Amino acid sequence: xxxxxxxxxxxxxxxxxxxxxxxxxxxxxxxxxxxxxxxxxxxxxxxxxxxxxxxxxxxxxxxxxxxxxxxxxxxxxxxxxxxxxxxxxxxxxxxxxxxxxxxxxxxxxxxxxxxxxxxxxxxxxxxxxxxxxxxxxxxxxxxxxx
Numbered sequence: 769x770x771x772x773x774x775x776x777x778x779x780x781x782x783x784x785x786x787x788x789x790x791x792x793x794x795x796x797x798x799x800x801x802x803x804x805x806x807x808x809x810x811x812x813x814x815x816x817x818x819x820x821x822x823x824x825x826x827x828x829x830x831x832x833x834x835x836x837x838x839x840x841x842x843x844x845x846x847x848x849x850x851x852x853x854x855x856x857x858x859x860x861x862x863x864x865x866x867x868x869x870x871x872x873x874x875x876x877x878x879x880x881x882x883x884x885x886x887x888x889x890x891x892x893x894x895x896x897x898x899x900x901x902x903x904x905x906x907x908x909x910x911x912x913x914x
Contacts, residue, residue: 770801792823809873815865827876829858829866836880838866843881 777785789799806818806825817830827835838852842863845851853863870877893899 809869813865813869813872815862816869826880827869827873829862833858834880835866835869836877836884838863839870839877840881840884842867 785796785800789796792799794802802825809827810816810818815830816835817828817832818825819828819832820826821834829835829838833856838856841855842848842852845855847867849860849863849867852858853860856863889899889901
């Protein structure tokens with residue numbers, strides 16, 4: 769359900785909103801509502817911001833680390849905040865902030881993680897024809913003397 773709200777904004781803000789909506793192929797109303805929702809989430813969750821990557825708005829930890837990356841790594845660590853924080857060299861409280869946002873809004877993040885996990889070498893090679901697979905040589909680990 770949605771409601772119509774009328775608000776006044778400065779002329780330069782209205783001009784920017786119209787131009788941004790036009791560039792993105794969206795209505796002024798749709799873009800304005802999306803930006804207002806982002807502002808609400810930023811005000812409710814510490815350490816959260818939104819940034820544009822490849823023309824798409826994504827939720828990030830402040831500084832630009834995309835939340836889907838944090839959550840994907842965290843899933844590999846069974847959602848352990850300490851291990852996830854160590855992986856990214858972050859304080860645990862920042863990872864906990866990411867987890868709090870994810871708990872409230874998992875859908876977009878889960879979609880991004882699923883998309884990344886679905887990528888295979890063959891699919892990537894279609895997008896990047898010059899991509900080559902590299903094999904790591906087994907490292908020689910010296911045996912301990914008895």
